[in-house]
Amino acid sequence: MTTTDVRPRGRWVRGVRRTLTGLHPALESVLAAVVGLLVGAVLMYIWGYDPWRAYWALLRGAFGGDYEIASSIARGVPLIFTALTFSICVRAGMFNIGAEGQMYIGAAAAVCVAYFQLPAGLHLLVGILFAAVAGAVWSLGPALLKLTRGVSEVISTIMFNWISRFLVFYLVAFVLVDPRQAQRTVRIPVSARFPILVQGTDLSYAVFMAVAFSLLVYVVLWHTAVGYEVRAAGLTPTAARYGGISIKRTMLLSFALGGVAAGLAGAATTMGLPPTYAIISGLPELMNLGFDGMAVAMVGRNHPIGILFAALFFGGLNAGGRVMQFYGSNPVPLEMVRVVMGAIVLAMAIPELIRLFPALAEAGRGLARTIARRKPATEEGA
Amino acid sequence: MRKWLGLALVVMLAATPVFAGKVAVVLDVGGRGDLSFNDMGFKGTDQAADDFGLEMVEVQSATAADYLPNLRNLARTREYDLIICVGFLLGDALDQAAEEFPNQKFAIIDSVVDAPNVMSIVFRENEMSALVGALGAMAAAHYGYPNVGVVLGIEIPVLYHFEAGYRFGIDWGNKKYAAVTGTAKPTGLLYTYTGSFSDIALGKAATEAMLAQGAVGVYNVAGPLGIGDLEAITEFHRNKGTKSGPPYYFGVDANQDWLGKAMHALASGMKRVDTGCYTAVKAVVEGTFVGGITSLGLAEGGVGISKFIDLLEFIDFGISAGALRPEDRDETLANWAVNRGTIPAWIWRAVDELEAGILDGTILVPTADTGAEMQAIRALYTLGAP
Numbered sequence: 001m002t003t004t005d006v007r008p009r010g011r012w013v014r015g016v017r018r019t020l021t022g023l024h025p026a027l028e029s030v031l032a033a034v035v036g037l038l039v040g041a042v043l044m045y046i047w048g049y050d051p052w053r054a055y056w057a058l059l060r061g062a063f064g065g066d067y068e069i070a071s072s073i074a075r076g077v078p079l080i081f082t083a084l085t086f087s088i089c090v091r092a093g094m095f096n097i098g099a100e101g102q103m104y105i106g107a108a109a110a111v112c113v114a115y116f117q118l119p120a121g122l123h124l125l126v127g128i129l130f131a132a133v134a135g136a137v138w139s140l141g142p143a144l145l146k147l148t149r150g151v152s153e154v155i156s157t158i159m160f161n162w163i164s165r166f167l168v169f170y171l172v173a174f175v176l177v178d179p180r181q182a183q184r185t186v187r188i189p190v191s192a193r194f195p196i197l198v199q200g201t202d203l204s205y206a207v208f209m210a211v212a213f214s215l216l217v218y219v220v221l222w223h224t225a226v227g228y229e230v231r232a233a234g235l236t237p238t239a240a241r242y243g244g245i246s247i248k249r250t251m252l253l254s255f256a257l258g259g260v261a262a263g264l265a266g267a268a269t270t271m272g273l274p275p276t277y278a279i280i281s282g283l284p285e286l287m288n289l290g291f292d293g294m295a296v297a298m299v300g301r302n303h304p305i306g307i308l309f310a311a312l313f314f315g316g317l318n319a320g321g322r323v324m325q326f327y328g329s330n331p332v333p334l335e336m337v338r339v340v341m342g343a344i345v346l347a348m349a350i351p352e353l354i355r356l357f358p359a360l361a362e363a364g365r366g367l368a369r370t371i372a373r374r375k376p377a378t379e380e381g382a
Numbered sequence: 383m384r385k386w387l388g389l390a391l392v393v394m395l396a397a398t399p400v401f402a403g404k405v406a407v408v409l410d411v412g413g414r415g416d417l418s419f420n421d422m423g424f425k426g427t428d429q430a431a432d433d434f435g436l437e438m439v440e441v442q443s444a445t446a447a448d449y450l451p452n453l454r455n456l457a458r459t460r461e462y463d464l465i466i467c468v469g470f471l472l473g474d475a476l477d478q479a480a481e482e483f484p485n486q487k488f489a490i491i492d493s494v495v496d497a498p499n500v501m502s503i504v505f506r507e508n509e510m511s512a513l514v515g516a517l518g519a520m521a522a523a524h525y526g527y528p529n530v531g532v533v534l535g536i537e538i539p540v541l542y543h544f545e546a547g548y549r550f551g552i553d554w555g556n557k558k559y560a561a562v563t564g565t566a567k568p569t570g571l572l573y574t575y576t577g578s579f580s581d582i583a584l585g586k587a588a589t590e591a592m593l594a595q596g597a598v599g600v601y602n603v604a605g606p607l608g609i610g611d612l613e614a615i616t617e618f619h620r621n622k623g624t625k626s627g628p629p630y631y632f633g634v635d636a637n638q639d640w641l642g643k644a645m646h647a648l649a650s651g652m653k654r655v656d657t658g659c660y661t662a663v664k665a666v667v668e669g670t671f672v673g674g675i676t677s678l679g680l681a682e683g684g685v686g687i688s689k690f691i692d693l694l695e696f697i698d699f700g701i702s703a704g705a706l707r708p709e710d711r712d713e714t715l716a717n718w719a720v721n722r723g724t725i726p727a728w729i730w731r732a733v734d735e736l737e738a739g740i741l742d743g744t745i746l747v748p749t750a751d752t753g754a755e756m757q758a759i760r761a762l763y764t765l766g767a768p
Contacts, residue, residue, distance in 0.1 A: 183536055284445055334443075
């Protein structure tokens with residue numbers, strides 16, 4: 001018995017896998033999106049919704065016109081920042097789950113500008129600065145714990161998220177509260193708001209800040225010495241250290257830059273999103289932007305430019321998802337919309353997930369091997 | 383392929399019969415499944431759509447950032463005769479949307495949006511809270527409990543209506559008890575603003591503290607926190623080894639009497655969000671829609687204290703939502719009857735008397751909209767506080 005003559009299927013599976021892993025990233029993403037859409041379609045079909053009309057509503061709602069496109073972009077803006085938080089740290093070899101909490105702190109800091117007056121442009125800049133600094137400061141907690149005590153950043157950032165969540169709950173309820181409208185904080189004055197870019201939509205000038213920050217991160221990581229060190233430390237820390245790179249410095253730097261990004265996500269939401277321009281009790285306008293950002297980072301392959309497209313895709317999914325609920329005569333309830341979105345996002349994140357978690361890839365390979373072997377094994381037994 | 387799909391869609395749309403009208407319901411992030419506020423908003427609109435032959439769509443919001451886009455998306459289609467916003471959290475978004483779409487009719491529950499195309503539906507929660515307060519005060523005096531409690535959410539003006547009415551009701555109940563029995567046993571009030579409409583644990587903790595101070599019952603004025611209130615009361619009974627009687631749970635918004643198989647829920651101060659939505663749709667259909675404030679109280683059937691007929695309606699509501707098993711229906715009804723039987727008939731008659739008085743206008747229940755007004759009422763009805 002030789003392996004070659006009983007495992008033609010094994011070779012076939014290996015061949016498919018090699019083809020898949022050798023694909024161009026963009027093609028891979030498209031393939032993943034198709035798989036996700038198909039899974040979503042099957043789910044909707046099973047529960048009695050017409051997938052074609054639902055997807056048509058999604059497409060129309062996401063990119064059907066100027067209004068729709070602007071709404072999609074607006075929905076994606078904060079996600080660009082929180083995705084960058086995650087990606088910068090991944091490039092430095094760390095899993096920073098803390099964007100959510102850092103964003104809350106950034107948003108709370110931005111609201112503080114309501115307590116003083118400044119000329120229009122300056123007021124906005126001060127608010128942005130507040131949020132950026134607050135986000136960076138909050139990210140120092142987990143960073144210092146890791147550098148000085150070796151605490152895993154995965155654990156500490158998750159715990160810091162809870163601390164900041166309840167801290168901001170407290171600030172919203174007791175410190176920044178609007179005495180006349182106790183369900184929210186004081187409103188950020190007009191002089192510190194991002195002007196609306198497309199009238200009648202949510203899209204504000206915050207989108208330029210998001211794109212500029214993405215490009216900045218790209219330049220820093222790929223076209224400066226510091227960025228080279230960060231990426232080198234992320235790829236192989238031991239070799240980087242042998243090469244004279246201070247791992248502590250790159251870690252601290254990437255955490256701080258990530259914190260700035262998360263803080264800006266808070267600023268973009270509180271200062272750039274009509275109509276409230278305040279934090280509402282329970283943080284319903286901020287909740288999950290940080291975690292969604294991690295999915296955006298995966299879909300965008302942890303690359304600042306990829307993230308821009310992924311955030312647009314995400315914003316489109318969300319904006320279109322709103323429309324799926326009522327468009328045409330095939331309304332799909334929000335719960336189902338989110339299941340379908342989850343399927344699409346998961347499918348699109350899988351290639352990057354496998355890359356990030358070698359164990360996952362190994363499990364996948366093991367599964368492929370098992371599938372490949374099962375048939376011949378039963379034939380042998382018979 | 384896509385072009386073909388678009389064509390197919392156009393053909394399909396052209397083939398569908400034109401409906402007489404369309405209404406949309408927009409919910410806040412709380413969404414469906416709360417068995418209370420949001421579900422009632424859906425229920426009332428659905429009922430109205432059925433009765434008047436309208437098409438209805440429901441739009442939920444995944445985050446607060448969806449409020450304004452949802453309203454704009456619907457208004458832009460120019461297809462909806464009415465867009466109903468369920469909950470005051472949508473107020474800011476509607477403020478803006480109403481201005482952007484002056485020809486679109488809107489309605490909002492529980493908030494006031496000052497625009498000619500918005501019907502703001504508010505409730506006189508003070509009226510039904512007075513009934514619950516009177517019931518609680520007389521029950522406390524009857525069983526020798528010193529206090530009656532209320533657990534509230536975030537300190538917003540809407541909740542002042544509840545507190546003001548509750549205070550008035552307790553005071554009324556104290557006087558009534560003294561007049562009927564000849565002995566004055568004034569019941570005190572324990573109240574807590576938890577600062578949350580979502581943290582169930584806060585409701586439980588606040589209720590436990592009140593039960594320790596001898597509260598005969600706790601009125602839930604914080605939506606989902608009532609689950610925690612009822613849990614604390616149920617545990618108290620379990621430790622004491624009792625199955626009915628005090629301490630009681632007083633539900634809010636929906637008829638919550640059936641919660642926990644009606645073991646300890648004595649009555650609910652109902653705020654009929656469904657009636658509010660129905661009223662708005664009816665006004666549009668009948669052409670009587672006007673912007674401005676529509677206030678619903680006992681007289682309009684907008685608020686009330688729970689009766690047997692409401693219990694039947696909401697048990698079916700709970701069963702259809704999967705929150706109550708159909709086989710528990712009879713047990714729930716039996717428990718409810720036993721628990722209600724622990725209150726003497728004269729107290730129930732006294733509550734009816736207060737209700738009749740409010741209805742015919744001989745009894746005026748005070749209310750409060752601002753912190754200052756609330757302070758004045760707290761000073762007027764101190765209820766045991768120094």
